[in-house]
Amino acid sequence: MSRSRFSLGVTACLLAGLQRELLLAVRSPGNTINPLMFFVIAISLFPLGGGADTVFLSSIAPGVIWVTALLAVMLSMESLFRSDFEDGSLEQLLLSPQPLYFQILAKVFGHWLVTGLPLVLLSPLLGLLLALPAQAYLPLMLGLLLGTPTLNLIGAIGMALTVGLSRSGLLLAVLVLPLSIPVLVFGAGVVNAALNGLPMAGLLAVLGAMLALALSLAPLAIGAALRISVN
Amino acid sequence: MSRSRFSLGVTACLLAGLQRELLLAVRSPGNTINPLMFFVIAISLFPLGGGADTVFLSSIAPGVIWVTALLAVMLSMESLFRSDFEDGSLEQLLLSPQPLYFQILAKVFGHWLVTGLPLVLLSPLLGLLLALPAQAYLPLMLGLLLGTPTLNLIGAIGMALTVGLSRSGLLLAVLVLPLSIPVLVFGAGVVNAALNGLPMAGLLAVLGAMLALALSLAPLAIGAALRISVN
Amino acid sequence: MWQWFYKLGSPKYFYDMTSGLLPWLYTITFFLLIVGVVWGLMFAPPDYQMGDNYRIIYIHVPAASLALGAYAMMAAMAAMHLIWKIKMADIVAKVIAPVGGMFCAVALFTGSFWGKPTWGTYWIWDARITSTLILLFIYMGVAALRNAYDSTSAGAKAAAVLTLVGVVNLPIIRYSVDWWNTLHQSASNLSLRAVGANPPEIWIPAFFMGFALLGLFLIAIILRARNEILVREKRTLWVQDLLQNEIEQSREPSHHA
Amino acid sequence: MFSATNLFCERDERVLFTQLNFTISAGEVIQVQGANGSGKTSLLRILAGLNADFTGDISWQGQAVNRRRETFNAGLFYLGHSPAINKTLTPLQNLRWYCACHGFSDDTAIVLALADLGLAGYEHIPCHQMSAGQQRRVSLARLQLSVAPLWILDEPFTALDKQGVADLEQCIDTKVRQGGAVILTTHHALQLQCPVRVINLDELQGVGA
Amino acid sequence: MFSATNLFCERDERVLFTQLNFTISAGEVIQVQGANGSGKTSLLRILAGLNADFTGDISWQGQAVNRRRETFNAGLFYLGHSPAINKTLTPLQNLRWYCACHGFSDDTAIVLALADLGLAGYEHIPCHQMSAGQQRRVSLARLQLSVAPLWILDEPFTALDKQGVADLEQCIDTKVRQGGAVILTTHHALQLQCPVRVINLDELQGVGA
Numbered sequence A, B: 001m002s003r004s005r006f007s008l009g010v011t012a013c014l015l016a017g018l019q020r021e022l023l024l025a026v027r028s029p030g031n032t033i034n035p036l037m038f039f040v041i042a043i044s045l046f047p048l049g050g051g052a053d054t055v056f057l058s059s060i061a062p063g064v065i066w067v068t069a070l071l072a073v074m075l076s077m078e079s080l081f082r083s084d085f086e087d088g089s090l091e092q093l094l095l096s097p098q099p100l101y102f103q104i105l106a107k108v109f110g111h112w113l114v115t116g117l118p119l120v121l122l123s124p125l126l127g128l129l130l131a132l133p134a135q136a137y138l139p140l141m142l143g144l145l146l147g148t149p150t151l152n153l154i155g156a157i158g159m160a161l162t163v164g165l166s167r168s169g170l171l172l173a174v175l176v177l178p179l180s181i182p183v184l185v186f187g188a189g190v191v192n193a194a195l196n197g198l199p200m201a202g203l204l205a206v207l208g209a210m211l212a213l214a215l216s217l218a219p220l221a222i223g224a225a226l227r228i229s230v231n
Numbered sequence C: 001m002w003q004w005f006y007k008l009g010s011p012k013y014f015y016d017m018t019s020g021l022l023p024w025l026y027t028i029t030f031f032l033l034i035v036g037v038v039w040g041l042m043f044a045p046p047d048y049q050m051g052d053n054y055r056i057i058y059i060h061v062p063a064a065s066l067a068l069g070a071y072a073m074m075a076a077m078a079a080m081h082l083i084w085k086i087k088m089a090d091i092v093a094k095v096i097a098p099v100g101g102m103f104c105a106v107a108l109f110t111g112s113f114w115g116k117p118t119w120g121t122y123w124i125w126d127a128r129i130t131s132t133l134i135l136l137f138i139y140m141g142v143a144a145l146r147n148a149y150d151s152t153s154a155g156a157k158a159a160a161v162l163t164l165v166g167v168v169n170l171p172i173i174r175y176s177v178d179w180w181n182t183l184h185q186s187a188s189n190l191s192l193r194a195v196g197a198n199p200p201e202i203w204i205p206a207f208f209m210g211f212a213l214l215g216l217f218l219i220a221i222i223l224r225a226r227n228e229i230l231v232r233e234k235r236t237l238w239v240q241d242l243l244q245n246e247i248e249q250s251r252e253p254s255h256h257a
Numbered sequence D, E: 001m002f003s004a005t006n007l008f009c010e011r012d013e014r015v016l017f018t019q020l021n022f023t024i025s026a027g028e029v030i031q032v033q034g035a036n037g038s039g040k041t042s043l044l045r046i047l048a049g050l051n052a053d054f055t056g057d058i059s060w061q062g063q064a065v066n067r068r069r070e071t072f073n074a075g076l077f078y079l080g081h082s083p084a085i086n087k088t089l090t091p092l093q094n095l096r097w098y099c100a101c102h103g104f105s106d107d108t109a110i111v112l113a114l115a116d117l118g119l120a121g122y123e124h125i126p127c128h129q130m131s132a133g134q135q136r137r138v139s140l141a142r143l144q145l146s147v148a149p150l151w152i153l154d155e156p157f158t159a160l161d162k163q164g165v166a167d168l169e170q171c172i173d174t175k176v177r178q179g180g181a182v183i184l185t186t187h188h189a190l191q192l193q194c195p196v197r198v199i200n201l202d203e204l205q206g207v208g209a
């Protein structure tokens, strides 16, 4: 074929993947906004179900915020591979000559940018709603900043495994929630430590280590799972 | 056409609809078991994120159990109309000469039988996990028994409104959670009343009234929403 | 009456009518706003308890009541759209959702900034506050649902159904939240006080501000509705004529120059 | 039996058809033709009552359809782009539900219909284990079970092999001979014995645009 | 160029094909034939590397495919039952991503390809607003963008109108003339100028059963 073509490398392909994710987020903004709204609404259910007294609320705040963030991230994953699977784009992704590892990273990172990051930024407001003392805001945000990408990567493994099942229902959550307990424990631990004036650098370091581990291994698991799913 | 046919009435059609739901539940048991597992796992996250001390746990128990039940029911709705929409069965349902109102009731009731009822039966176990005093088990179950069908009906409205959207994300939860707050408030109220030795018949009656209202109005909204979704 | 009603249902009639109406509305609202703000900020005496903080009431209370009223209006429009398929009703319902949500947010923000000096905290789970928050969620849900649909007509109908479901549910939510708060008796008993208890120097500017905010609300609705009409009817003759005229008018000065 | 007057439909600023009029009586076949995107699917969905974004009147046995939806539904068989087959269930279970929705229950008839379509022995196999064409056949088995006098079929021949196409054509012929009326679209060259009337949307569109 | 030796595949106790051998070289077309459910889709997915439930060897330019997946992928164009078109995005956006995945970026070529398929003016319309056939055409535009020497096409003619079918046939002819190799399935009577070799799975099945 004689058309002029500009041969592109891996980076350009990744950028294209990232751009596609962001475009999709812009085109259907619900996928970005809904997890956030879910986060806010679910958190405000707790005072309604439990009780509204400030001491009580601030005692449950670290746990409730982290558990709800975990749920919001997990449930937002549902949109990660689903439509690609259904319309056959996933097959094309697997058949593409570019390395799968990076393509997956680009997809997950794009997803985190549009769902995880806003959640991190919104978290102090929810701390306010649950009467969390102000000195815990920064640790909460730092923990979420390190924790949500890990949660996204773990969730992507679950999603990749279940995307081929038509009626997967809550299977994703069931598979993934147990795996993400360590992140929850250390994440909520950071906030509790800050509340009690304990050092929290160690806990943050553990969260960082988990992120590094997930970054290096999860894409492999995701790739393998996707291959099984399209089979 | 000369084949012998047995002309059937509405009841038989409803039974067939119910039977289909149950068959689907048996064929893909995940749809029944996953909401239950979600319920259990999500509840056990709270001691991990918050703290494991018994007094604290039993103070958060009513709220946490009810909020989690609410989430589990809402998220289980995802499977109610989705596959019917995708494979075109929903069109056939709308084109069927039998009254839509009852067909919808049959579907939602079938769904409740396989997801809501097990949740009600399982709830005392979760009370146990969260150190809920034993005298609150029965009120908890009664509240859930009256509350979960209402939640299912409200959730079905949300699902019917969003089933046509390909990337609906968490939209369902965002639409439905605010609407189901009254059930949560009275449901958790029943447990709290039982814990404090207050009368709870009135609260249960309110839950019953909400169920009656939902039974009479929700199928109409669901039908209208389904017609919009297939359009 | 009915005839007028049907006429109003036609986007063109609405557009023409509001073209005449808007200047009046601008003037009246501006007047009310000036009087209300000047009186409220400069002449009304400070409250014996709250000092000058209370002046936030002049925004807070009207915003809160408008947020509620807007929902009622949106629901009426939704019903009209579903039952009589009146296009205009849907346009108005569509533009109310974000505006009503805005007022709701304003009530929440002013309320919480008022809460800091009065209650010492930005947020408490008071019954009224909580139900305002839930109302905001419902507004956002209606808007989100409409946006989620690619097809305008399907999105309109879906949003209308949800709005009507909300109508049934709002009183129930209100009632349940009231009940919830009385049972739990929040930490400090901080019910919002009634307007009637205050001297007239305080509530007369409130009266002005109330109508001024109503004016702002109407202006916002009408401007947005006119925009929406132009977008939806952009292929009809009258809109094309109108745009043609606008273009010519904007060109004219440059011709002379 | 079934008629449409003055139908008008537009999508995203494009008029698909306008002033479309037709009547179909017992024993007739209408084929809706048109290029991709000319509005065939839209028309059939409007006729079946699944799409309400149109203006004009549709009547069934002299009465407006939207007034008496349930009577009309009892007389209609609609087959769309999607097969209305739940993939988790077996063909037998799928068809049983369909029959119940239409007020009868007759397992022997179902088994017979499946056998007719070359699916004997597949009654109890979940549909997701079948190929595209086999799933389509399960869906078509409903044609044989249907007593509705009006059939509306949107590209019924998709995914069928040659034998399947021939069988389906014969099935339509039989229906028409027994006094049914059929409205269908297809991109393939129909080989029916009965006469076929054609509505060409490409031409109508010219009128509307 | 591409060859399969001794392929064997069974699904749920049923042997679909066994001892299937073939080689395809530049400038050849192979049509896989068979009744519904005979295993055409299964075969093509195996060849493309999307399905691993088989035994036998597949090699590309003399080397086993599963060893050098990425080289093979660079030389392969696969079109399955599903169009691989995201419905929220526009045709242009969809095809851009596809191109980037295959290592180039060329908007003019995309616009040209769309125009060739009769979709001029649709570049910026979200795909969900298109009819079944139009979506299929967006998918087929990738054929024109592809420089891969091997095409594997599963029922590429579905949902196309007559013009669309003719265009696609011509496109295949051109490819073959330029030295490409094409493996396809279809239930419609192919009218290609180049010679077509047929693999009939129904006969093979007889051997296997």
Ligand code: HEM
Pocket (backbone or CB within 6 Å): C057, C060, C061, C064, C065, C068, C107, C108, C109, C110, C111, C112, C114, C115, C116, C118, C123, C128, C129, C130, C132, C133, C190, C191, C192, C193, C194, C195, C198
């Ligand atoms: C339906 C919604 C609401 C209505 C109708 C409403 C109405 C009022 C009224 C009439 C007052 C004046 C009381 C006085 O004369 O001093 C008031 C005071 C106040 N409101 Fe609201 N309000 C609403 C929502 C909110 C919300 C959402 C917040 C907080 C986020 C809030 C916070 C406050 C505070 C802090 C005061 C002053 C403290 C006090 O006097 O107790 N309000 N509100």
Ligand SMILES: Nc1ncnc2c1ncn2[C@@H]1O[C@H](COP(=O)(O)OP(=O)(O)OP(=O)(O)O)[C@@H](O)[C@H]1O
Pocket (backbone or CB within 6 Å): D128, D129, D130, D131, D132, D133, D134, D159, D161, E011, E012, E016, E034, E035, E036, E037, E038, E039, E040, E041, E042, E043
């Ligand atoms: N996911 C699956 N699991 C188990 N068996 C399957 C699955 N998909 C297909 N089959 C079986 O494998 C056989 C071949 O299916 P395949 O889809 O390859 O057929 P095909 O030749 O493409 O038919 P068609 O012309 O209908 O598309 C069928 O008999 C079917 O029953």
Ligand SMILES: Nc1ncnc2c1ncn2[C@@H]1O[C@H](COP(=O)(O)OP(=O)(O)OP(=O)(O)O)[C@@H](O)[C@H]1O
Pocket (backbone or CB within 6 Å): C151, D011, D012, D016, D034, D035, D036, D037, D038, D039, D040, D041, D042, D043, E128, E129, E130, E131, E132, E133, E134, E159
């Ligand atoms: N959901 C939709 N929203 C907006 N426009 C649509 C939608 N679906 C289809 N259209 C447009 O309506 C027109 C008619 O579509 P329709 O599906 O009726 O065509 P068709 O004749 O069935 O075509 P095909 O032969 O490809 O199936 C197309 O031009 C398409 O762009």
Ligand SMILES: [Mg+2]
Pocket (backbone or CB within 6 Å): D040, D041, D042, E131, E132, E133
């Ligand atoms: Mg079509």
Ligand SMILES: [Mg+2]
Pocket (backbone or CB within 6 Å): D131, D132, D133, E040, E041, E042
């Ligand atoms: Mg196939």
